[in-house]
Structure formats: C-alpha cells, structure tokens
Amino acid sequence: MEVTEAILKRRSVRKYKEDKVPDNILEKILQAAQLAPSAKNLQPWRFVVVTDKEIREKLVPACANQKFVGEAPVVIAGVGINPSLVMRCGITAQTVDLSIALTQIVLQATELGLGTCFIGAFHQDQVKQVIGIPEEYVVVQVLTLGYPDEEPAPRPRLSLQEIIYKDSWGNK
Numbered sequence: 001m002e003v004t005e006a007i008l009k010r011r012s013v014r015k016y017k018e019d020k021v022p023d024n025i026l027e028k029i030l031q032a033a034q035l036a037p038s039a040k041n042l043q044p045w046r047f048v049v050v051t052d053k054e055i056r057e058k059l060v061p062a063c064a065n066q067k068f069v070g071e072a073p074v075v076i077a078g079v080g081i082n083p084s085l086v087m088r089c090g091i092t093a094q095t096v097d098l099s100i101a102l103t104q105i106v107l108q109a110t111e112l113g114l115g116t117c118f119i120g121a122f123h124q125d126q127v128k129q130v131i132g133i134p135e136e137y138v139v140v141q142v143l144t145l146g147y148p149d150e151e152p153a154p155r156p157r158l159s160l161q162e163i164i165y166k167d168s169w170g171n172k
Helices: 003-009 023-034 053-062 093-111 124-131
Strands: 045-050 074-080 115-119 138-146
Touching: 003 093, 023 045, 023 093, 045 053, 045 093, 053 124, 074 093, 093 115, 093 138, 124 138
Parallel strands: none
Antiparallel strands: 045 074, 074 138, 115 138
C-alpha cells in the first residue's frame, strides 16, 4: 500500500474485532512512531501500550465513557515528557512531535489492515492515574487500535479551494 492509499483508506474506527494484535505487527506499528521527526531530535515522547483488558476497561470512564476504548485490543497513550520546550512559534514541541508520531502509527496501522481512532475526549488526571503516568508529564493523545469490525464511510471534507490561500490570508 502506498502512503496516498493509506491516507485515503484511514477512518476513525470505533468497533473492533476481539482479535489480538500480534506482537510483531504491534512492534512494526510502534517503530513508525520511533522513526518520526521531532524538534531538535529530542524525541519527547513515550508510549504506554495497553493490551490488558482490565486496564483498558478502566480507561473507559477516563475517556468520557466511550465504550469502544475498552473494546479495542490495544490502547496507546502518547505521553509528552518535555513540556518546557516551546518552539519559536510559541507552540509546545511535544504536542507537535507526538501528533506526528501518532499519525505515523495510524498510517502504518492502516497499511497493515488495522483501524485506529484518535481520542481527544479524555480526562488527563484520570488517564494518568489508570496507567501510572507521573504528574510532570502530559497525555497528549489516546489512540485505539485493532482489527476493524466496521467500515466507516468517508467523512465529508472541505474542498481545497475552501482551505487553501495563496501567498497570503484571504488570497484565493
């Protein structure tokens, strides 16, 4: 599968088969994150990979009671470990860096026939407590992963003409 095909095929999956993700497949997916670029190559990320069913179920209330979080065979918490690095543009580097790394996970998973869903509706303190993340770090994103048991239709997208400006804001 080419990158373009993975981008076109990727969907937010909220219904998963119970099938375990084999360790070698999971490792290949996680290597995609390991290879992601980061500001100053600091790699300010750590990933908590949750496969234990009891722990995944404890994450459900921490993730706004989204039941599929507990049903996905794998939940990955992307954790930022360097909140002090702010890029010159004023954005924390770990947020950008983790977004890139998790996107690479998503695209690699798609290529390998797995589904994913970014979870932004979660309670930071509760997720940290369930999976033992130290207070000084931040959970940037939670991601479910597994073999999809649904094929969501593509979601509507704005046209390029609606989202692209040329040379300056407002110049279509």
